[in-house]
Amino acid sequence: MPTTDSPTGLDPALAAQRLREEGPNELGISQRRTLRDMAWDVVTEPMFLLLLGAGAIYLAMGDAHEAMILLGFVVIIMAITVLQERRTDNALNALRDLSSPRALALRGGTLVRIAGRDVVREDLLMIAEGDRIPADGTLLQAHELAANESMLTGESEPVAKQPADKVFAGTLVVSGQGLLQVTAVGRHTELGRIGQSLDTIALQASPLREEMARLTRKLVVIGLSLCALLVALFWALQGDGLQAVLAGITLAMGVLPQELPVIMIIFLALAARRLAAQQVLTRRLNAIETLGQTTVLCVDKTGTLTQNRMAVAALCVAGQELDVQNLPAAADGSALPDAFHELLEYAVLASEIEPHDPMEQAFHRLAADHLVDTEHLHPAWSLAREYELSPQLLAMSHLWRDGTSAHDTVATKGAPEAVADLCHLPDAERAAVSAQAARLADRGLRVLGVAKARHHTQDTWPDAQHDFDFEWLGLVALADPLRPEVPQAVAQCRQAGIRVVMITGDHPRTARAIAAQAGIANDRVITGDELVHLPPQALADQVRQVSVFARIKPHQKLALVEALKAQGEVVAMTGDGVNDAPALKAAHIGIAMGQRGTDVAREAAALVLLHDDFAAIVLAIHRGRQTFANLRQAMVYTLAVHVPIIGLALLPVLFGLPLVLAPLHIAFLE
Structure with a gap:
């Protein structure tokens, strides 16, 4: 087994052999349906079972021509269903290929770039800032390494990593x-195990389909009873057993509207086609009809209600607060008051040179707008040392060297209370900082503290950030802006009788503020810690009233969906991470994000938003309501048409006349 003492990696021949024996590094999620699965769903529809039964009776009676025509209806509907699902799967496969990570592997002592699917156990992989990790592994070496594991945990804060720590596929x-x-690779990774765990969650049948199943069961009992009665009556009156059976089948087919599944499939396929034009991919057709009955829409905050693109909203220095969201750009710094130049300068210095973290990108964008032609940006400086964020100290520092000064420059940023602690602020100043940070958080902003220090170039670098003599500079508040279409879309949901529920892992204050901006009822916010202590009845009472849930753990999303369903709600749920997949599958309609969503989430969902557009959900619900209304009208019309059909099947027998209709005639009429 390779070690840090011999970092040569796997032999290429051994890697190729292992790939053949253990298979590619793919999830192999069981949610991907085979051709047989799709066909089985069609064949097991109650109406089609009767159609198959009628065809079988025709075959037993030697009338193969009529039997083949009846069975042809089954084949047509099966073809429509399979074609729709195949088209959707092809689109998802293309999306999966585009998002598949590549890996820099050490094989035979040489670094080679390989496809993520070709990674095997015991491969040595080099990872760096911006890389998507393709497989689970153990770190042999790490330098200032941090990973965003939000797709697994739901927590957006980066996790610092040390040698011997575990890292996970997809992070x-x-x-x-x-x-x-x-x-571990493929289905043996944490990502793959969550995907496999979806097998324990049953897919939710649509309310209309359940209603149709109940109607069908009643009609089957009525139809078979009338069929048996008519066969006995015909036989007794006319003594012709063959004609008696045909008369019974005709009446049964007249009672049972076999064309309803045909109508449903065609209506849903047409609706799916229209949704595809609006960049909404339909993975399961019955989700469209369910959309029309949605009563609760559960949404994640980050990336669904918001743009998932951080921007600096405010700067705070010495009690002064500056709103920078509408500040005009001026490269010479003239639009940004001088008092705030140093705060922004050190926020940039405390960030990576080419950042991938959204907050650090926001600092760089603001500095590019206001500090390019000033002395506050230092592209020639070199980064000499980094101090990582840790669970014990939620702050990170960068030590910079300009090559001419006798002192190095130290910049730090982090949680306001952590940076205040590094600066050893007096209690009064610390309380003022805390109060200002709380006011900013109440507006839905994420708040960081910034500080600076100096260190003599001749002195040894300290081991801990606490050993620097930091000076407090101020607070930086960042916003993940609300998508512009969200307030109107939420208002449309409310007008349509749909309650929008926000479920997020963020702080309650942030959740309340974003809910207010979006127009979601936020009279009360419940946290994940509060949910843990709620008995089932109390939980049921709360989900009926509360529309904002904060600090929610991944497994609690599933519990909330189940609680809402238990109250008789028809639940639609949006999500993008692996941790969302169980709730997506358990909901009546799971809606996954196509651009930032994970494979596991997309496979568990019934609908996929290709452009991650919240407004598209409202359009889809509107389309679902139209389809549902059309389906109901079609069902009423179809059942009404069957009344004269039943009369034409029954009256000739009662009056001793020849049969007017045969089963084949009814099939064509339907």
Whole structure:
């Protein structure tokens, strides 16, 4: 097994052999339906079972021509269903190929770039800032390494990594670099195990389909009873057994509207085609009819209601607060008051040179707008040392060297309370900082503290950030802006009788503020910690009233969906991470994001938003309501048409006349 003492990686021949024996590094999610699965769903529809039964009776009676025509209806509907699902799967496969990560592997002592699917156990992989990790592994080397594991945990804060720590497939490296040894690939990774766990969650049948099943069961009992009665009556009156059976089948087919599944499939396929034009991919056709009955829409905050693109909203220095969201750009700094130049300068210095973290990107964008032609940006300086964020100290520092000064420059940023602690602020100043940070958080902003220090170039670098003599500079508040279409879309949902529920892992204050901006009822916010202590009845009472849930753990999303369903709600749920997949599958309609969504989430969902557009959900619901209304009208019309058909099948027998209709005639009429 390779080690840090011999970092040569796997022999290419051994890697190729292992790839053949253990298969590619793919999830192999069981949610991908085979041709047989799709066909089986059609054949097991109650109406089609009767159609198959009628065809079988025709065959037993030697009338193969009529039997083949009846069975042809089954084949046509099966073809429509399979074609729709195949088209959707092809689109998802293309999306999957585009998003598949590549890997820099050490094989035979040489670094080679390979496809993520070709990674095997015990491969050595070099990872760096911006890389998507293709497999689970153990770190052999790590330098200032941090990973965003939100797709697994739901927590957006980067996780610092040290040698011997575990890293997981699908997570994103946001800083540093490292060398990992692969311990699991494909379905054996944490990502794959979550995908496989979806097998324990049953797909939710649509309410209309359940209603049709109940109607069908009643009609089957009525139809078979009338069929048996008519066969006995015909036989007794006319003594012709063959004609008696035909009369019974004719009446049964007249009672049972076999064309309803045909109508449903065609209506849903047409609706799916229209939704595809609006960049909404339909993975399961019955989700469209269910959309029309949606009563609760559960949405994630980040990336669904918001743009998932951080921007600096405010700067705070010495009690002064500056709103920078509408500040005109001026490269010479004239639009940005001088008092705030140093704060922005050190926020940039505390960030990576080429950042991948959204907050650090926001600092760089603001500095590019206001500090390019000033002395506050330092492209010639070199980064000499980094101090990582840790669970014990939620702050990180960069030590910079300009090559001419006798002192190095130290810049730090982090949680306001952590940076205040590094600066050893007096209690009064610390309380003022805390109060200002709380006011900003109440507006839905994410708040960071910034500080600076100096260090003599001749002195040894300290081991801990606490050993620097930091000076407090101020607060930077960032916003993940609300998508512009969200308030109107939420208002449309409310007018349509749909309650929008926000479920997020963020702070309650942030959740309340974003809910207010979106127009979501936020009278009360419940946290994940509060949910843990709620008995089932209390939970049921709360989900009926509360529309904002904060600090929610991944498994609690599933519990909330189940609680809403238990109250009789028809639940639609949006999500993008692996941790969302169980809730997506359990909901009546799971809606996954196509651009930032994971494979597991997309496979578990019934609908995929190709452009991650919240307004598209409202359009889809509107389309679903139209389809549902059309289906109901079609069902009423179809059942009404069957009344004279039943009369034409029954009256000739009662009056001793020849049969007017045969089963084949009814099939064509339907």
